Amino acid sequence: MFCKKCKSLLVPQTDEKGRVKFACRKCGTSSRSKELKIISVNPKRDKLFFVDKKENNELPITNEACPECKHRKAYYWIIQTRAADEPPTKFYKCVKCEHTWRDYS
Structure with a gap:
């Protein structure tokens, strides 16, 4: 929601009676919303998986x-482990010693 007076973003606050209102930090205008909706966000967790032989x-x-062993052959797979605006994480597993590591770049 935006302030009707100065067009700045309104932030939720509670008044002296514990009711939620929206206030402008720039000009101090506040108002209560007749259609207040509280939204709860529960992000879905990705499943963890293992790569076996x-x-x-x-x-x-x-x-x-x-x-670890400096061998120059590795299996690899790519997973988006961070925010969508960041590059995916590359995972490697050495063909020889089976050491696993990751690369965030």
């Missing part, structure tokens, strides 16, 4: 060096 043969292989 029998699934590795289905994953693509890249020439990424393992930080």
